[in-house]
Amino acid sequence: MRPGWILRLYPRAWRLRYGDEMAALLEERPATFATYLDLFLGALDASLNYVPPERMVPVAERLKADIVVRFCAFVLFGFGWLLLARLNDPVVSFAPVAALYPGLTLLLDAFKLAGVIAAIGIALGGLPLVGMAVRRAAVRRQPDVLRAFWWAAASALLFALATLAVAEAHPAFWIVTAYLALSLGLLLLGTIAVAGLVLKADLEERELRRTSLPAILVLYGMAGSLIAAVALGVLVASAAPSLLVSQDVGPGMFSVSVLLLGLGTVLAFMGARHGWLAPAGGTGTGA
Amino acid sequence: MPRTEVGRFSDALFLVLSSLAGGSKHGYAMIEDIVAFSGTELEPGTLYGAIARLEQRGLIEPLPAEERRRPYRITPAGVEALKAQVETMAQVVSAGQRRLRLLEGS
Numbered sequence: 265m266r267p268g269w270i271l272r273l274y275p276r277a278w279r280l281r282y283g284d285e286m287a288a289l290l291e292e293r294p295a296t297f298a299t300y301l302d303l304f305l306g307a308l309d310a311s312l313n314y315v316p317p318e319r320m321v322p323v324a325e326r327l328k329a330d331i332v333v334r335f336c337a338f339v340l341f342g343f344g345w346l347l348l349a350r351l352n353d354p355v356v357s358f359a360p361v362a363a364l365y366p367g368l369t370l371l372l373d374a375f376k377l378a379g380v381i382a383a384i385g386i387a388l389g390g391l392p393l394v395g396m397a398v399r400r401a402a403v404r405r406q407p408d409v410l411r412a413f414w415w416a417a418a419s420a421l422l423f424a425l426a427t428l429a430v431a432e433a434h435p436a437f438w439i440v441t442a443y444l445a446l447s448l449g450l451l452l453l454g455t456i457a458v459a460g461l462v463l464k465a466d467l468e469e470r471e472l473r474r475t476s477l478p479a480i481l482v483l484y485g486m487a488g489s490l491i492a493a494v495a496l497g498v499l500v501a502s503a504a505p506s507l508l509v510s511q512d513v514g515p516g517m518f519s520v521s522v523l524l525l526g527l528g529t530v531l532a533f534m535g536a537r538h539g540w541l542a543p544a545g546g547t548g549t550g551a
Numbered sequence: 552m553p554r555t556e557v558g559r560f561s562d563a564l565f566l567v568l569s570s571l572a573g574g575s576k577h578g579y580a581m582i583e584d585i586v587a588f589s590g591t592e593l594e595p596g597t598l599y600g601a602i603a604r605l606e607q608r609g610l611i612e613p614l615p616a617e618e619r620r621r622p623y624r625i626t627p628a629g630v631e632a633l634k635a636q637v638e639t640m641a642q643v644v645s646a647g648q649r650r651l652r653l654l655e656g657s
Binding site: 278282285286288289292293306 | 602603
């Protein structure tokens with residue numbers, strides 16, 4: 265029996281590309297058990313890994329997509345972090361409990377510090393990249409990139425102004441609600457603008473790969489912050505449940521915060537793993 | 552050509568690139584050539600797994616088919632990748648020889 269039939273185990277795209285020449289090769293040499301086994305493993309490998317040329321994505325595009333995924337993951341994480349960071353507010357009710365359980369302050373500080381490290385990583389990796397993209401867009405006259413930049417900058421500025429205005433006073437409930445709605449809207453708009461900017465910008469593979477080291481800071485910061493938040497949750501629930509009533513952060517807000525921190529961290533790890541596996545040069549295998 | 556990216560095909564990739572460095576060849580000629588210079592006989596599944604990976608990375612490129620056979624040739628990027636791999640192997644060989652001499656001398 266000739267081994268040509270085993271080629272049917274290969275995916276269709278593979279057979280269209282290599283089927284004829286492989287069949288010709290198989291007709292020219294005697295097939296042994298090792299040949300059948302090798303073809304079987306080859307078919308399995310092709311089913312798992314082969315990407316037809318028309319579906320291949322340039323590595324730079326793939327890296328850009330991974331950077332956007334990591335940034336979106338950080339935004340999710342950051343929102344959760346901002347919610348939970350207010351656990352010690354109001355301080356009047358937090359301080360006596362924290363004096364009884366020093367671990368509370370320690371874990372809250374660790375949570376905040378790890379989050380700040382992640383933010384530093386984002387700034388170290390992202391700001392030079394955005395700066396490069398905007399300078400290049402200005403020189404090469406790319407209005408869509410510049411427009412995305414201005415939307416992102418305007419969102420960040422409005423968010424900062426709104427936060428300052430709310431922080432300086434003790435506003436009514438409806439103003440706080442309006443502030444939260446505005447913040448969410450601006451966050452969404454800013455994230456979309458940054459994602460558009462990165463995806464449309466003329467950035468080279470080597471420039472994009474420079475974000476890999478800061479990404480390690482981001483990932484460790486996010487993971488550390490998540491672990492501290494979970495430990496904090498366990499400690500509060502077991503030793504000081506009264507905090508969930510007295511503090512601004514109630515049980516629902518705490519759960520949502522940890523959920524966002526977890527989602528963001530997992531998404532960031534997935535994005536990073538995908539990006540670092542991108543082969544150097546040429547094209548990658550799928551988006 | 553990091554091993555993690557290519558798994559069981561890493562040696563095959565090197566053998567195929569080395570074979571094509573000697574001139575363009577189709578699958579059967581590559582197998583014969585590789586046996587001649589390395590003593591390793593690649594099976595067709597492994598050979599075409601390596602060819603697909605090298606082609607995806609732009610290290611080799613197909614030439615027009617001759618009947619059902621399609622020859623391939625190494626690209627400039629393939630030459631660079633082969634050079635880097637050969638240099639690494641030369642360092643490994645050199646270190647291995649030095650250590651063997653030390654063992655035999657002791």
